[in-house]
Amino acid sequence: xxxxxxxxxxxxxxxxxxxxxxxxxxxxxxxxxxxxxxxxxxxxxxxxxxxxxxxxxxxxxxxxxxxxxxxxxxxxxxxxxxxxxxxxxxxxxxxxxxxxxxxxxxxxxxxxxxxxxxxxxxxxxxxxxxxxxxxxxxxxxxxxxxxxxxxxxxxxxxxxxxxxxxxxxxxxxxxxxxxxxxxxxxxxxxxxxxxxxxxxxxxxxxxxxxxxxxxxxxxxxxxxxxxxxxxxxxxxxxxxxxxxxxxxxxxxxxxxxxxxxxxxxxxxx
Numbered sequence: 126x127x128x129x130x131x132x133x134x135x136x137x138x139x140x141x142x143x144x145x146x147x148x149x150x151x152x153x154x155x156x157x158x159x160x161x162x163x164x165x166x167x168x169x170x171x172x173x174x175x176x177x178x179x180x181x182x183x184x185x186x187x188x189x190x191x192x193x194x195x196x197x198x199x200x201x202x203x204x205x206x207x208x209x210x211x212x213x214x215x216x217x218x219x220x221x222x223x224x225x226x227x228x229x230x231x232x233x234x235x236x237x238x239x240x241x242x243x244x245x246x247x248x249x250x251x252x253x254x255x256x257x258x259x260x261x262x263x264x265x266x267x268x269x270x271x272x273x274x275x276x277x278x279x280x281x282x283x284x285x286x287x288x289x290x291x292x293x294x295x296x297x298x299x300x301x302x303x304x305x306x307x308x309x310x311x312x313x314x315x316x317x318x319x320x321x322x323x324x325x326x327x328x329x330x331x332x333x334x335x336x337x338x339x340x341x342x343x344x345x346x347x348x349x350x351x352x353x354x355x356x357x358x359x360x361x362x363x364x365x366x367x368x369x370x371x372x373x374x375x376x377x378x379x380x381x382x383x384x385x386x387x388x389x390x391x392x393x394x
Contacts, residue, residue: 171186185345249339271287273302
C-alpha cells in the first residue's frame with residue numbers, strides 16, 4: 126500500500142497536467158458539427174480552394190480547424206456564395222458560424238459576436254496612380270464617386286457616415302470593383318488593405334494604390350447565428366475560451382505569414 130500511494134498520486138497529477146493542456150471536451154448531443162463560411166474574396170484570410178471550390182481555405186479557415194480541436198466540435202468551412210449570400214445564410218441559420226465579420230448593429234439582429242477578435246484589419250481607399258486626389262479624412266470623399274462590394278461593412282461609424290454623405294456604388298465582387306477603378310468608372314474603391322493588395326496582384330492590375338491613411342481599423346470577429354442549434358452558453362463559452370488561448374499565443378500572426386505565401390504560390394503557377 127505504501128508503494129501504491131505515491132504511484133497513484135503521480136498518476137493523478139500526470140492526468141491533471143495532461144487534462145489542463147489538452148482537456149477533452151464533453152460531446153454535445155445537440156451540436157455534433159459546426160458549419161462555417163465567410164467572405165471568399167478575402168485573401169490571405171479566406172478564399173476558394175482551387176482544388177475544391179465548395180471549400181474555403183486561408184488563415185481564417187485554418188484557425189477554424191485549430192478552434193475545432195480546442196472546443197471538441199468539428200468545423201467545416203464551406204463556400205456558400207458571395208459575401209452578401211453568406212450573411213443571409215447566417216441570418217436563416219443555414220450556417221452556424223461566419224469566420225470573420227466586422228461589428229455592426231444590424232448584424233446583432235441575427236448573430237452573436239465571439240471575443241476576442243480574430244484580427245484587427247485596415248480598410249483603405251484605393252485610387253489610380255494618376256489621380257490628383259490624396260485621401261486624408263472621410264469628408265474628402267464627399268464630391269467623389271466610390272465603389273465597393275455589395276453588403277460590405279467598414280465599421281459602424283463609417284457605414285453611418287457613408288450612408289448619409291457619400292455616393293458609393295456597390296458591385297458583386299472585389300475583382301469588378303478594382304477593374305472599374307482602373308477603367309476610371311469611379312474615383313475610388315473602399316476595401317481592406319491586405320485582400321485588396323492580394324487581388325490587385327492576382328489580376329495583374331497596375332496603376333492603382335491604397336491610401337496611407339485608413340478609413341477605419343476594425344476587428345475581424347467570429348460570429349454564431351442566432352438560429353444555429355449550437356448557439357448555447359456552453360458552445361459560446363468554449364469558442365470564447367479557445368479564441369482567447371489562440372490569440373494569446375499569437376497563432377494568427379503565423380497563419381497569416383503561411384497563407385500570404387500560399388496565395389502567392391497559387392497565383393504564380
